Amino acid sequence: MADPLDAYSQVVSSVAAELLPRVASVRAGRGNGSAVVFTGDGFLLTNAHVVGYSRTGTVAFADGVSGDFEVVGRDPLSDLAVIRARTATPPPAELGDSDGLVVGQLVVAVGNPLGLTGSVTAGVVSGLGRSLPARSGSATRLIEDVIQTDAALNPGNSGGALADARARVVGINTAVAGIGVGLAVPMNATTRSIIAALIRDGRVRRAFLGLVTSPAPLPEHLRESTGQNGALRVVEVVAGSPAHRAGLRAGDLVLSAGRTPVGDAQSLQRLMFADAIGRPLPITVHRNGALVDVIAEPVELTGSGV
Numbered sequence: 001m002a003d004p005l006d007a008y009s010q011v012v013s014s015v016a017a018e019l020l021p022r023v024a025s026v027r028a029g030r031g032n033g034s035a036v037v038f039t040g041d042g043f044l045l046t047n048a049h050v051v052g053y054s055r056t057g058t059v060a061f062a063d064g065v066s067g068d069f070e071v072v073g074r075d076p077l078s079d080l081a082v083i084r085a086r087t088a089t090p091p092p093a094e095l096g097d098s099d100g101l102v103v104g105q106l107v108v109a110v111g112n113p114l115g116l117t118g119s120v121t122a123g124v125v126s127g128l129g130r131s132l133p134a135r136s137g138s139a140t141r142l143i144e145d146v147i148q149t150d151a152a153l154n155p156g157n158s159g160g161a162l163a164d165a166r167a168r169v170v171g172i173n174t175a176v177a178g179i180g181v182g183l184a185v186p187m188n189a190t191t192r193s194i195i196a197a198l199i200r201d202g203r204v205r206r207a208f209l210g211l212v213t214s215p216a217p218l219p220e221h222l223r224e225s226t227g228q229n230g231a232l233r234v235v236e237v238v239a240g241s242p243a244h245r246a247g248l249r250a251g252d253l254v255l256s257a258g259r260t261p262v263g264d265a266q267s268l269q270r271l272m273f274a275d276a277i278g279r280p281l282p283i284t285v286h287r288n289g290a291l292v293d294v295i296a297e298p299v300e301l302t303g304s305g306v
């Protein structure tokens with residue numbers, strides 16, 4: 001019977017061998033971090049906060065190859081950025097799907113912390129479904145389904161890979177929340193759509209509704225009739241916003257939007273991408289003991305939106 005430690009070490013070593021060549025050290029302006037090669041023609045994925053407002057920078061790979069890069073697009077509200085190297089890059093890493101992760105699963109973090117090129121740490125998924133606030137100008141948004149891990153992360157790990165035991169990138173390391181607590185932006189369908197928009201347009205267009213909400217449990221009679229446990233209580237309606245024009249009010253309990261149940265901030269936020277801009281959005285709320293249906297038409301989010 002194989003020693004469990006040997007089996008564990010073998011998994012971590014194989015992931016390291018697969019990903020170390022594919023995770024670059026990044027320097028942009030005064031910042032530094034990591035980036036993951038994800039296409040065969042030189043595109044790398046990193047954090048928006050790693051590149052900041054820089055348009056160019058340098059990348060260096062484990063084999064000693066280095067060169068300049070240009071920023072293709074950045075999205076501070078998801079803390080993701082796409083850069084393109086102006087030098088030869090290794091074959092791309094395989095992107096996985098964080099939706100398949102379970103708490104306790106082995107994960108491996110690959111990056112370049114504290115200026116130390118090609119560092120590997122391992123741990124487990126400590127939690128799933130976390131939220132991380134992100135800000136761009138006065139616009140604030142929650143990065144949803146953030147992965148929490150106890151794999152050691154340090155400054156410089158940002159933008160690096162969080163991988164499963166098969167070396168598939170399931171997250172992009174983004175923050176150290178405390179001792180033994182690291183956070184990673186998930187690699188899922190939403191992330192892939194953001195990446196595609198950054199490559200295509202250099203930015204992510206989002207819809208603006210004009211609601212400030214907080215999660216709220218449903219009364220028992222509404223739980224029975226809707227099959228939902230929670231909804232969103234409207235705390236504030238921005239004056240002149242699409243929500244204001246549609247007649248939504250503070251105190252309303254939002255049950256559904258776009259005919260999709262709304263149980264938390266992420267479920268509403270998930271609808272607020274480019275295809276919602278300028279299109280009628282049916283919203284059902286509970287108000288004064290009755291169900292009220294309204295139609296809102298989201299506009300494009302600008303730096304002053306919420």
